[in-house]
Amino acid sequence: MKRKLFLFVFFTVAVYWTAVYAEETGIGDILVDSTMTISGIAQANGIPEAKLLKGLKLETAEASLKLPETGRSIGQASSVIRKIKVLQATEKAKDWRLILSKFALWIISLTAATVLLMKNKITGRTRLIWMIGTAVLFGFMFGSDPNPMGTVKDAIVLYGREGVLFPPRMAALAVFLLLVFVSNKSICGWGCHFGALQDAVNFSPVRKFKLPFWLTNGIRTIILSGIILGAFARGLDWIGAIDPFKAFNLKPGDIGFLGMIFISLMLLLSLVFYRPWCQLFCPFGLAGWAVEQLSLLSPRISRQECVKCLTCIRVCPTRAMEGIYHQHKLHADCFACGKCLSNCPAKVIKWDRSKKKQ
Ligand code: SF4
Ligand code: SF4
Structure with missing residues (x-):
């Protein structure tokens, strides 16, 4: 009874949070009317003509026709333009060299960690040094993105809000889950920067307490449901307001007041609980937990x-x-x-x- 009551209270707070603190983003105006040609629409919206033709399932020769002559409606065109613009904006925001370097380093470091695990060569000292190194290298040097949590959360938000799947992000998520499938949650345990930061704090010589399994998965399920609900029902990214990975961007304006409070709380709780964010909140934590049950x-x-x-x-x-x-x-x-x-x-x-x- 106590458990149900606790989860109910937590769910209510999560819904309230969704309504009050969620972030909304836009992609600017969509310019389309019945006097414009397909070519003109593409130009006015700054999108490639070929992509617009493909999205509307038209032939290249139809680019010079006005929209009504193609048999497509303004609504159909707006929806296709919107999806193309969202993908363009998402792609533009990425630094591909940095992302690929980070993934290459992740794969190298997780292979090394797996070899150490198989040889049973992990000591407390190795672990602490590794955790600090992971937080510094993958977090403070490479920045918050990409990170395993973001691949799940951003994919849900983008799809719920715009109906768009960003292929590189889906590929990144597949790589993260594949790593979990091969060697358990080693991406979380050894490679994730916010996970490592909490882990390093947990080395403090303070008495530790373990979180019950029903609580960790109960809360994470509610959080994930809240993310899906917020994104699909209102196009919101409410977890963006408290995203702890923003701690690595070192730009105070990026984190915000709520974010700072939340990150401080997670780090304080890390003194006594092992990885509170990972066990209680992280959507990748939950997805990874499911795959982990089948790890090789x-x-x-x-x-x-x-x-x-x-x-x-x-x-x-x-x-x-x-x-x-x-x-x-x-x-x-x-x-x-x-x-x-x-x-x-x-x-x-x-x-x-x-x-x-x-
Ligand atoms: S559970 Fe989330 S935050 Fe924790 S280590 Fe895994 S991805 Fe990172
Ligand atoms: S989390 Fe527990 S079961 Fe997993 S490696 Fe550490 S001590 Fe072993």
Whole structure:
């Protein structure tokens, strides 16, 4: 009962937030009327004629015809122009060299992390240095974007608002999810800059508490539903107001007052809870959690040699090892931190293919 009440209160606050603080963006005017030719419409809106013809399913020869002569309506033309302009604006805002470099570095660093996990060579010191390095390199040096959370949130917002899917973003999301499929949530655990920042803060010598599994997934489901609802019902990007990745842009105007409060709160909570943003709010956290249940590589216990000391469950910063150890169908988020592997006194946990997936 208490759980339901808590989730209900949380849902109400999320809906209120959607209504009050959501961000809206525009793409400027769409110029189209019945006296214009297809060619003229493309020119007036600054979009390629070929794309407009393709969107309206017309032949090249029809470019010189006026809109009504092509059998298309002003409404149809406006909708196609809008989609083309949205894609153009999204593409223009991207620095492709930076994005590709970031992905290349991610793949290199996650391969290295996976090798260290497989060799059981992770120590607390390695982890702390890596977390600081990830936050500095992928966050403060490369900037907030791209990031795993943004690929999910922005894809939903763009589709809900404009009915447009941006192919490079969908490809990026596919790469992130593929990385989760191969080596558990190593992109979150080792590569994500805001995840790493919280992780580094969590090294503070303060007593730690674990979040219950029902709470983490309950809240993340509500958040994801709120993002979908806001985007599809009102074309809003409400999470943009508190996007913690903006912390890496180092431009105070970019973050905003609410953002600053929220980021500070997440970092403060990180002192006692492991990755509160990831476990409670992040939409990629939830998507990754679903894929993680099928990951090829994950912590694997040799049950015959296990001495049943339960150290792995105790040292795990989430409820993941509890679920893995007791062979639950679904387990909480495993951030591939390697603590269970390095702390097992009998050395019977390996980063390996799970038996049930072999
Ligand atoms: S769950 Fe955490 S680590 Fe993973 S994408 Fe979200 S913020 Fe990053
Ligand atoms: S300690 Fe927990 S989170 Fe870390 S690798 Fe083991 S199961 Fe995953």
